[in-house]
Structures are given as structure tokens and as C-alpha cells.
Amino acid sequence: xxxxxxxxxxxxxxxxxxxxxxxxxxxxxxxxxxxxxxxxxxxxxxxxxxxxxxxxxxxxxxxxxxxxxxxxxxxxxxxxxxxxxxxxxxxxxxxxxxxxxxxxxxxxxxxxxxxxxxxxxxxxxxxxxxxxxxxxxxxxxxxxxxxxxxxxxxxxxxxxxxxxxxxxxxxxxxxxxxxxxxxxxxxxxxxxxxxxxxxxxxxxxxxxxxxxxxxxxxxxxxxxxxxxxxxxxxxxxxxxxxxxxxxxxxxxxxxxxxxxxxxxxxxxxxxxxxxxxxxxxxxxxxxxxxxxxxxxxxxxxxxxxxxxxxxxxxxxxxxxxxxxxxxxxxxxxxxxxxxxxxxxxxxxxxxxxxxxxxxxxxxxxxxxxxxxxxxxxxxxxxxxxxxxxxxxxxxxxxxxxxxxxxxxxxxxxxxxxxxxxxxxxxxxxxxxxxxxxxxxxxxxxxxxxxxxxxxxxxxxxxxxxxxxxxxxxxxxxxxxxxxxxxxxxxxxxxxxxxxxxxxxxxxxxxxxxxxxxxxxxxxxxxxxxxxxxxxxxxxxxxxxxxxxxxxxxxxxxxxxxxxxxxxxxxxxxxxx
Numbered sequence: 001x002x003x004x005x006x007x008x009x010x011x012x013x014x015x016x017x018x019x020x021x022x023x024x025x026x027x028x029x030x031x032x033x034x035x036x037x038x039x040x041x042x043x044x045x046x047x048x049x050x051x052x053x054x055x056x057x058x059x060x061x062x063x064x065x066x067x068x069x070x071x072x073x074x075x076x077x078x079x080x081x082x083x084x085x086x087x088x089x090x091x092x093x094x095x096x097x098x099x100x101x102x103x104x105x106x107x108x109x110x111x112x113x114x115x116x117x118x119x120x121x122x123x124x125x126x127x128x129x130x131x132x133x134x135x136x137x138x139x140x141x142x143x144x145x146x147x148x149x150x151x152x153x154x155x156x157x158x159x160x161x162x163x164x165x166x167x168x169x170x171x172x173x174x175x176x177x178x179x180x181x182x183x184x185x186x187x188x189x190x191x192x193x194x195x196x197x198x199x200x201x202x203x204x205x206x207x208x209x210x211x212x213x214x215x216x217x218x219x220x221x222x223x224x225x226x227x228x229x230x231x232x233x234x235x236x237x238x239x240x241x242x243x244x245x246x247x248x249x250x251x252x253x254x255x256x257x258x259x260x261x262x263x264x265x266x267x268x269x270x271x272x273x274x275x276x277x278x279x280x281x282x283x284x285x286x287x288x289x290x291x292x293x294x295x296x297x298x299x300x301x302x303x304x305x306x307x308x309x310x311x312x313x314x315x316x317x318x319x320x321x322x323x324x325x326x327x328x329x330x331x332x333x334x335x336x337x338x339x340x341x342x343x344x345x346x347x348x349x350x351x352x353x354x355x356x357x358x359x360x361x362x363x364x365x366x367x368x369x370x371x372x373x374x375x376x377x378x379x380x381x382x383x384x385x386x387x388x389x390x391x392x393x394x395x396x397x398x399x400x401x402x403x404x405x406x407x408x409x410x411x412x413x414x415x416x417x418x419x420x421x422x423x424x425x426x427x428x429x430x431x432x433x434x435x436x437x438x439x440x441x442x443x444x445x446x447x448x449x450x451x452x453x454x455x456x457x458x459x460x461x462x463x464x465x466x467x468x469x470x471x472x473x474x475x476x477x478x479x480x481x482x483x484x485x486x487x488x489x490x491x492x493x494x495x496x497x498x499x500x501x502x503x504x505x506x507x508x509x510x511x512x513x514x515x516x517x518x519x520x521x522x523x524x525x526x527x528x529x530x531x532x533x534x535x536x537x538x539x540x541x542x543x544x545x546x547x548x549x550x551x552x553x554x555x556x557x558x559x560x561x562x563x564x565x566x567x568x569x570x571x572x573x574x575x576x
Contacts, residue, residue, distance in 0.1 A: 063203070065501040073197050073501065077493040080193035081486070088185045088489060089482040090554075091115075092460075093562035095151065095181035096161065096477040097554040101174045101538035102152040102214025105132040107553075109151070109211065112184055116209060119192055128223040130533050133213045135229060138195055139206040143234040143506050145499055146451070147191055147492070148444070149183025150212030150240070155541065158549075159470040161477035162563050164402035164573040166470060169552050169566070173545040177472040178216065179241030182460045182485045186239045190492035194500065205500050208233065212444070214537070216468075218259060219365040221443035222525060223533050225450050234506050235376060235499060236453040238444045239488055241476075243463030244423050245384055247456055249377035250432030252370055255304055255330035257441045258341045258526050259365030261534075262288065262348045263311075266357040268321040278319030279356050282312055285323045288351040292327075295343060302438040303340060304330035330441055332369055334524055341526075364534040366526040370445035371517050373452040374431070375508035376499075380454055381429040383494035389459060390483035392422045399475065399571035400462045407471050409464025419464040422480070427457075440467075449523040452509040456495075458488025477562045478570060 091112075098107040109132045113123045121136040132151075157177030158168040169175070191207050198205065210229070213220040224230060264285060269278030289307060296305070307327045313320025329340035345361060352359035392400075400422045403409075409419050447453050460481040465472045475481055499505050552566070559565035 063501075070497060070501050073201070073497050074494050076197060077193045077497055078490055080196060081189055081489045081493050084189045084192070084489070085482075085486055088189055088485050089561065090556045091185040091188070092182045092481050092485050093477045094554045094556070095184065096176050096473075096481075097549075097552060097562060098181075099153050099158060099169075099173065099175045099549055100151075101155060101542055102217045102219065103130065103132060103533075103535045104538045104542040105151050105211070105213060108132070109134060109213075112151075112188070112211070115188065120195070121207075121209065127229060128220065128227045128533060130213055130220060130223070130535055133211060133220060133224075136209040137206060138191075139198060139204075141204040141206060143499060143503075144206040144208065144232055145496065146208040146210060146230065146233045146236040147187035148210045148212055148236065148238045148447075149187050150178075150180040150215035151184060152180055152212070152214050152216055154178050154216060154468050154470075154472075157468075157470040157473055159473040160566060160568060161474060162399060162568045162570045162572060164399060164406055164474060164571060165575055168470070170545060170548045173549055174541065175470060175473045176476050177468060177470050179461050179472060179476045179481070180212070180215065181476055182241050182458075182481050183239045183488075184211065185485045186456070186458055186488040186492055187237070190489045190496060193489075193493045194496040197497070198500065203500055207496075212238075214365075214533075215443065217365045217534070217537060218257060218367040218441060218443040219533055219537070222366045222446040222527055225446050226525060226527060226529070230447060230451050233451045235373070235509055236447055236451045237376075237380070237456060237492060237495065238447070238453060239456045239458060239492065240442075241460045241481075241484070242457035243459060243461050243465070244427045244457060245387075245389055245459045245484075245487065245491075246427035246430070247377045247380045247384060247454055248430040249372045249374040249454070251436075252372065252430070253433040253436030253439060254370040254445065255302070255332055255438045255441050256334065256337050256367050256369040256445060257304075257328050257330040257365070258337055258363055259326070259328050260341065260344060260361055261310065261324060261326045261364050262344075262359060262361045263322070263324040264352060264355070264357045264359050266319070266321050266323075266355065269319045271317045271319050275319060279321075280319050281323035281355070281357050282320040284348075284351045284355040284357045284359065285309055285312070285325045287354055288325060288348050291347040291350060292344065295347065299340070300331070300336065302332045302436070303336070304328070304438055305340065326364075328365075330438065332436065332438055334368065334521075337526075362534070363527055363531050364537065365443070366446070367441040367443040368445040368449055368523065370442065370448055370455075371521075372448055372454050373509050373517070374512050375505060376452055376454040376495075377429060379498050379505055380456055380491065380495045383491045383498070384426050384456075386494065387487050387490045389423060389425055390487050392424075392483070393479065395571050396478075396480050396483075397421050398573060399478065399480065402571065402573035403462045403471060403474050404464045407465050407469070413463065421463075423459060423463060446523075446525075449518070449521075452506075452513045456488060456492060458484050458491070460484030460488070
């Protein structure tokens with residue numbers, strides 16, 4: 001009975017294999033007939049086991065592709081992405097025309113997910129409790145490669161493209177003054193090219209595409225990590241608009257941050273008739289701001305902290321019963337960010353005590369300082385060099401010169417390189433900075449501390465602009481953005497081919513992640529399961545402007561480009 005039970009257990013283990021199941025059925029039947037037949041069947045069974053073991057081992061081993069085959073794939077991918085040049089232009093222009101702020105990217109997300117669904121991707125919508133967030137997936141098995149790019153825009157940055165002076169499409173409305181309208185075209189058409197090659201050549205693996213929702217609020221990616229959406233991802237390629245064509249690894253010198261909203265509750269009273277009976281929540285806000293500004297003297301020079309008063313009361317003759325202030329606390333590492341955060345809470349508590357008001361606070365965004373993967377960056381950089389910079393026209397160069405004059409661009413950038421029109425060659429690959437005085441933040445860093453990650457900076461904007469400014473939107477629906485996004489898509493597609501056909505790249509990336517990046521530093525999230533994403537943000541602003549903006553949504557069925565739809569002569573550098 002023991003032998004028969006073992007045989008049956010073995011049979012269950014291999015039930016999925018039809019050949020072995022046939023042998024086992026025969027063996028179990030013959031065992032009851034006679035010993036000789038049983039012995040013969042057992043020998044046959046173990047022979048089958050050996051054959052199937054090697055078959056299974058061979059099936060599980062990564063496929064080995066020779067260099068000639070990989071080069072053939074790359075040529076096909078470049079041709080495929082080039083054939084999508086019109087699609088890239090349309091997507092860049094369409095998302096530009098939507099101009100949606102963080103958490104309000106409804107038109108943008110619908111447009112993108114419809115395209116992904118039509119191209120065979122399964123789409124999960126509303127991830128992490130964010131209505132405009134989604135995760136698109138195609139393929140099966142390993143490796144699992146995620147591609148991401150941001151989709152939100154900047155308040156009060158509405159601007160006609162190709163016009164080198166302030167000329168909003170809708171006065172006061174938001175606009176793509178950071179260029180986030182271009183990144184999804186880069187990753188989507190790279191992914192589609194890779195998908196076609198995987199189908200044609202039976203290459204295993206999974207492609208995931210996702211959006212950076214509300215990046216300007218740094219309020220989605222840490223939630224994606226918290227909720228496990230990157231748990232089984234092998235590597236992540238993120239893309240961001242730039243004036244250059246580059247990639248880096250290690251610590252680029254970014255700050256991390258926590259974004260915190262403080263609210264104070266007091267008691268209203270007649271501001272002239274009985275002010276002594278009131279408790280001013282606005283006084284609490286102002287005292288907190290004064291306290292923090294005195295605190296600055298005793299903070300490290302690497303910190304960045306800034307605030308806006310979100311609610312200052314209703315009218316002067318009413319003691320404000322409610323008021324609020326919104327802070328970003330930035331520093332170079334987790335411990336120093338946490339120290340700023342704790343100090344901010346203490347100062348807010350002190351302000352509440354001084355005014356006899358009540359205080360509450362909520363984290364509404366967070367980003368770690370960045371660290372990016374060396375093997376993945378080296379792979380991407382080789383492909384950046386192969387693709388090279390776009391060929392700029394005289395019109396492109398004329399617009400760039402006019403914009404740089406408009407914004408009073410510096411003569412040299414932070415790396416000491418001249419700022420003079422559009423760049424003609426890719427930047428060199430960069431590693432960790434030896435020291436940084438601090439700077440901006442991006443919540444892609446939260447993903448980079450959980451999955452090997454790189455950022456592809458593609459040349460779709462003009463060097464020397466300010467960032468987060470209406471002038472940064474000038475190039476973002478022009479040939480500069482179209483050509484730069486096409487170049488980025490090509491580099492991303494070539495890198496996907498390398499990753500899917502060369503297993504050692506992922507092995508090296510994971511080794512760097514484990515033995516270098518996270519050897520001494522471990523990710524600690526600032527948010528908990530009790531911190532919801534602040535999806536209410538920007539609701540009122542978009543409600544105010546959306547109907548006016550809809551009149552200017554791009555219609556590619558009628559116009560070749562958004563410039564044509566708006567009747568803009570490219571470039572327009574002077575007012576007439």
C-alpha cells in the first residue's frame with residue numbers, strides 16, 4: 001500500500017504532463033496484474049521521468065539569443081517605432097490639449113487606456129483608490145518590466161505652443177508647463193513595438209504600463225508601492241521630458257519630501273464688535289509660518305521647505321474660524337526629512353496652543369530621495385547613443401533661441417555646460433554625485449527603492465527653462481516635442497529588447513539593487529494603510545476651467561497637428 005500511495009502522489013505531481021500521466025496509469029494498472037509486468041512498467045516510468053525532467057529543465061532555462069538575432073530585432077523595433085511617428089505626434093498633442101491637474105486626469109487616462117485596450121493590454125482601473133490611476137498589462141511569465149511616465153500638469157500654465165511670449169489658450173487655466181504630456185507616447189509605442197516582436201518570435205515576458213498620477217503633488221507612486229502593484233516587477237523604466245538625452249545611476253542629488261496639510265479650527269466672532277470672543281485660526285497659520293521661518297536658521301543648507309496658505313478665512317470682518325497651510329518638507333535622506341516633518345508638527349502644535357485653536361494634519365504626498373540602477377542605465381545609455389539626437393530644423397532652433405531669451409536662460413547649466421539653443425548630441429551617462437546642496441523631488445524614487453529602476457530623460461523640450469512655468473509649455477506640442485518623444489521611444493524600445501533577450505541584465509540589475517543600493521539603506525515609507533490618497537485636490541480648479549478648455553481639445557480627424565488647429569504659424573517669436 002505504501003508503494004501504491006507513493007506512486008499516486010508522484011502521479012499527482014506530474015498530472016499536468018499528458019505523457020507521464022499515460023505511463024502512470026499503465027503502471028498502476030499493471031501493478032495489480034503480475035510482478036514482472038510491474039517491474040517493466042516501473043523501468044518505463046523512471047525512463048519517462050528522466051526524459052521529462054530534462055524537458056522541464058530545458059523549458060525553464062532562459063532562452064539564449066545570439067547577437068545577430070538581437071540586432072535583427074533592434075532593426076525591426078526602430079522601423080516599428082518610426083512607423084508610429086504620426087501616432088506619437090497625436091498622443092503628445094492630445095494630452096497637451098487636455099491640460100489636467102493631478103488627480104483630475106480623467107480625459108487623459110480615458111484616452112490612454114482606450115488605446116492600450118485596443119492594442120491588447122488588459123487594464124485595471126482605479127488602482128490604489130485613485131480614480132485616474134490604472135495598470136495595463138500584456139504577456140505572461142518573466143521578466144516583468146514596468147514602464148511609467150507622468151500625466152499631470154501645472155496650475156496657471158496654459159500656453160499656446162510654438163509662441164515665444166505669454167499667450168494662454170485659456171487665461172488662468174492649467175497647462176503642461178512641465179511637459180508631462182509627452183512621456184506616455186514614449187513608453188506606449190516602445191511597448192507596442194516590443195509586444196509585436198515578442199509575439200512574432202515567441203519571446204516570453206510581461207509588459208506593464210502605468211501612469212504617474214499627480215506627480216506634481218508627489219501623491220501616487222508611494223501608494224502604488226504600499227498597495228503591492230510593483231511586488232513582482234523585475235525592473236522599471238521611467239521616462240521624463242528634458243532638454244537633453246540622458247540617463248544616470250546612483251544618487252543624482254535629489255531631495256525627498258513629505259507634503260503635509262495643516263488645518264486649524266478656531267471660533268468666529270465679529271472682528272470689530274467682539275474680537276476678544278473669537279479664536280483666530282488664521283493667527284495660528286501665521287504663527288506657524290513665523291515659527292518655521294525662524295527655524296530655518298537652524299536647519300541644514302540641504303533642506304528645502306515651502307508653503308502656501310490654502311485657507312485664510314472668508315472676509316476681514318469675521319474672525320476666521322478655519323484656516324489652513326500646506327507645507328513641503330524636503331531633505332537629502334529619510335532621517336532628515338523625518339526630522340523636518342516632526343519639527344513642523346511641533347511648531348503647528350505650538351501655534352495652536354498660542355491661539356487656543358485645534359490643529360490637525362495629514363500627509364498628502366511623499367517622495368524618497370532617488371537612487372537609480374547602474375546596469376540598467378548602462379544598457380539604456382548604449383541605446384541612447386545609437387539613436388542619437390533628433391535632427392532639428394531651422395524653425396526648431398529659432399523657437400529655442402527665442403524661448404531662452406524670454407526666460408533669461410543661464411549661459412551655463414548646473415553641470416557647467418553651455419546653454420545655447422537645442423542640443424546636438426546626447427549627454428554623457430552620469431553616476432552618483434559626491435555631494436548635493438539639494439533640489440527637486442520625484443516620487444519615482446519610491447519605486448526605485450523597491451524595484452531596480454532608471455529614468456530615461458528624452459529631448460522633448462528646450463534647455464534652460466525654469467521648470468513649472470508657462471514657458472515650459474511653449475515647445476510641448478511642437479516638432480521639438482514630437483521629435484524628442486520619437487527619439488525617446490526608440491531608445492526605450494531598444495532597451496526593452498536588451499532586457500527581454502539578455503537575462504544577465506536583470507541579474508546584474510538585481511545584484512546592484514541588493515548589494516549596492518540597498519546594502520545599507522532600507523526603504524521606510526512615510527505613509528501607512530490609514531493614509532488615503534488626497535484625490536480631492538484640484539477638483540475645484542478643474543471644475544472652473546474644464547468647460548472652457550474642452551473647446552480647445554485637439555481633433556486629429558480634422559487637423560494634422562495641434563498647431564494647425566490653433567492656427568499658429570511655427571514658430572511665432574514676436575507679437576504682431
